[in-house]
Amino acid sequence: MTITIDKSDGITTIAINRPDARNAVNPETARLLYQAFLDFEADEAQRVAILTGTGGYFCAGFDLKAAGAGDATGWMAKVQIPEGWDNPVIHPIPGPMGPSRLMLSKPVIAAIEGPAVAGGMELAAWCDMRVMAQGAVTGVFCRRWGVPLIDGGTIRLPQILGQGRANDLILTGRGVEASEALSLGFANRTCPQGEALKVARTIAADLIRFPQTCMLADHLSARMTPTDLAAALRWEWVSFAAFAAEGQAGAARFASGKGRSGDFGDI
Ligand SMILES: CC(C)(COP(=O)([O-])OP(=O)(O)OC[C@H]1O[C@@H](n2cnc3c(N)ncnc32)[C@H](O)[C@@H]1OP(=O)(O)O)[C@@H](O)C(=O)NCCC(=O)NCCSC(=O)C[C@@H](O)C[N+](C)(C)C
Numbered sequence: 623m624t625i626t627i628d629k630s631d632g633i634t635t636i637a638i639n640r641p642d643a644r645n646a647v648n649p650e651t652a653r654l655l656y657q658a659f660l661d662f663e664a665d666e667a668q669r670v671a672i673l674t675g676t677g678g679y680f681c682a683g684f685d686l687k688a689a690g691a692g693d694a695t696g697w698m699a700k701v702q703i704p705e706g707w708d709n710p711v712i713h714p715i716p717g718p719m720g721p722s723r724l725m726l727s728k729p730v731i732a733a734i735e736g737p738a739v740a741g742g743m744e745l746a747a748w749c750d751m752r753v754m755a756q757g758a759v760t761g762v763f764c765r766r767w768g769v770p771l772i773d774g775g776t777i778r779l780p781q782i783l784g785q786g787r788a789n790d791l792i793l794t795g796r797g798v799e800a801s802e803a804l805s806l807g808f809a810n811r812t813c814p815q816g817e818a819l820k821v822a823r824t825i826a827a828d829l830i831r832f833p834q835t836c837m838l839a840d841h842l843s844a845r846m847t848p849t850d851l852a853a854a855l856r857w858e859w860v861s862f863a864a865f866a867a868e869g870q871a872g873a874a875r876f877a878s879g880k881g882r883s884g885d886f887g888d889i
Pocket residue numbers: 642643644646681682683684685686687688718719737739740741742744763764767769770771772773862
């Protein structure tokens with residue numbers, strides 16, 4: 623299985639399990655993650671979820687090798703606006719990274735070791751809180767491949783960081799380590815390397831001790847920002863459909879091993 627699921631003491635821990643690919647998410651993994659979070663939402667015995675990755679990596683984003691495989695007939699070149707988009711509260715299909723279009727009622731905490739980049743950063747931003755271990759890095763690394771953020775990053779990063787800080791990260795695609803992520807407000811907690819899951823579990827256990835109805839109601843209210851999330855998510859997708867060919871070419875470049883050193887001059 624490309625994900626693992628553990629349920630104990632009301633805490634569901636869902637881990638992406640493709641360490642050889644730095645836990646990049648391929649379409650099958652996206653489906654499994656989406657279903658795992660739907661199951662978590664439906665299971666009344668489960669109160670808090672933790673999203674993490676195995677092997678000391680959170681997630682390297684979308685699987686660029688899967689995306690770049692073949693030619694212009696690859697996954698990204700076939701992007702279309704899904705039917706039923708007008709009501710994305712619980713979208714009928716997974717986002718490319720899995721659960722990014724789900725609005726869960728219960729809290730989700732990201733436990734981040736190693737890279738949480740590109741779509742991995744978007745998954746972390748989808749979570750309600752983020753614990754980053756020393757040595758973890760986040761950033762919009764997909765900038766270099768011409769692959770846009772379409773798992774909520776363009777909406778959630780400004781919400782979490784503020785527009786100016788989000789602009790810096792979205793435009794430059796630079797890497798941000800745990801201590802800077804804490805000062806920017808992306809990380810809620812930092813911890814020594816190897817302890818992100820332990821810290822996330824401690825937070826989760828604390829949340830479970832509270833009366834749940836009130837906590838969940840406040841959690842819901844806190845997400846009611848003036849932003850029209852539905853419109854913003856739709857715009858992300860429309861934009862991606864327009865620029866998918868560039869991302870397809872970038873993914874092929876990644877898969878071929880070119881451009882990893884930071885020289886993007888031939889794009
Ligand atoms: C994560 C990373 C910093 C880790 O560095 P490392 O030095 O620890 O590891 P590595 O040697 O670079 O990679 C180890 C293995 O992991 C693979 N790998 C790493 N990232 C991958 C990826 N995203 N897809 C497929 N394989 C990936 C590498 O190809 C390699 O495979 P190999 O051993 O067979 O050569 C480095 O691998 C890296 O920069 N990876 C690329 C990250 C990146 O730019 N991701 C962008 C994905 S696009 C995206 O996620 C945006 C999203 O919204 C997209 N979409 C719209 C389609 C949903």
